[in-house]
Amino acid sequence: MKRLQLLFFFILTVNAVVFAQTDLYSRCEKEKSITTVYISKAMLQMMVNENHNNIDKGAIAMLKDKIDNVLILNTNNSKGVKFLNGLRTEFMSNKKREVLMRINDPNSDVVIFRLPIGEEKSQFAISVLGKDYATMVVIEGILTLEDISRISKGML
Amino acid sequence: MDTTQIYKLRQLLERFYAADTAPDEEKSLRELLSDPDLPEEFLPDRNMMEAMSMLLPSENLEERISMRIDSFAQDEPVKSKESVKFRWPILLRWSAAVAAAVVFAVISIIRISTPIPAQAEMSPEEVYEQTAMAFMIFAEALDKGRAAIEIADSTTINASVKAMDAIFPIQQP
Missing domain, CATH: 1.10.287 (Helix Hairpins)
Known part of the structure; x- marks a missing residue:
């Protein structure tokens, strides 16, 4: 019985880890008040191949090897802002998710989260809440915040 | 106690000491020995029987065990x-x-x-734009964070310098 229970919890954990991002995507896709963009690893690689002249070599390597997927959620209506605010609250209440940074200025409230999803893999999420808009970006892969910063500079 | 009873008693005692008596015979033997007119010669046998009966299990023991x-x-x-x-x-x-x-x-x-569902409607250029925007949001927030930390650091240093300046004249009269 104990073995079966252990197996059951193992399947549950693997499932939760593997499908964490897809779950988030499918949940957000149903919400019509927000714009959802999911970029898979294959799509990222295709984009890198097509635009390799516009991207820094270091950033190309990181985009190809380190990023698994990118999820962008965007809204500029009150219903969508409420939805993304709820998602942020959910992220904050998850004890496994670490709040790396929180910046609150008169224009926006920004929180950066990190969730370990494997031995080396992490999920970085940024939630930006403005007065009449909200944005959330979720990036998964073997990367650090420094890598994200480098890729951003390399793509300018 | 008549002679017949005494004769029967002797026979039963012989059989009893020879361990040949049946339970019914033992019962008869006990009855005969408990006779108030028992001759004196049988008194040691009576005493022995009484002592043995104390060691014997109770009558209903077998039934109770069953x-x-x-x-x-x-x-x-x-x-x-x-x-x-x-x-x-x-x-x-x-x-x-x-x-x-x-x-x-x-x-x-x-x-x-x-x-x-694949983002089939997105061209590589659009994916590039979206990806660049996603990373830029992160980078901007990180820059903002760094700037805030620098401001906090300089504010702390300024406050420390002002505090030292205020303390210094007091220490050197």
């Missing part, structure tokens, strides 16, 4: 029923766990086989 054994035999099926009752929840738990595992496995397989 009843006890019967009651054990009757209790046994009850216990086996209880054990059957105990097995049912275990079986149900196993069934529930197996069913849950199967359902979970089926859901997982369905989810694996259902690919995430």
Whole structure:
């Protein structure tokens, strides 16, 4: 019985880890008040191949090897802002998710989260809440915040 | 006590000491020895019989043991029923766990086989723009954070310098 229970919890954990991002995507896709963009690893690689002249070599390597997927959620209506605010609250209440940074200025409230999803893999999420808009970006892969910063500079 | 009884008593005692007496004969022997008119010569035998009767088990012991054994035999099926009752929840738990595992496995397989809808309508250029925007949001926030930390650092240094300036004149009169 104990073995079966252990197996059951193992399947549950693997499932939760593997499908964490897809779950988030499918949940957000149903919400019509927000714009959802999911970029898979294959799509990222295709984009890198097509635009390799516009991207820094270091950033190309990181985009190809380190990023698994990118999820962008965007809204500029009150219903969508409420939805993304709820998602942020959910992220904050998850004890496994670490709040790396929180910046609150008169224009926006920004929180950066990190969730370990494997031995080396992490999920970085940024939630930006403005007065009449909200944005959330979720990036998964073997990367650090420094890598994200480098890729951003390399793509300018 | 008449001579016939005395004769019978002698015979029974002989048989008793030879360990040939049946339970009925022993009962008769005890009755004869308990006679108030027992001759003196038999008094040691009476005393011995009385002493032995104290060591003998009570009359209903055999019956009681039999009843006890019967009651054990009757209790046994009850216990086996209880054990059957105990097995049912275990079986149900196993069934529930197996069913849950199967359902979970089926859901997982369905989810694996259902690919995430591809962003077919997005061109590589659009993907580039979206990706660049996503990373830029992160980078801007990080820059903002760094700037805030620098401001906080310089504010702390300024405050420390002002505090030192205020303390210094007091220390050197």
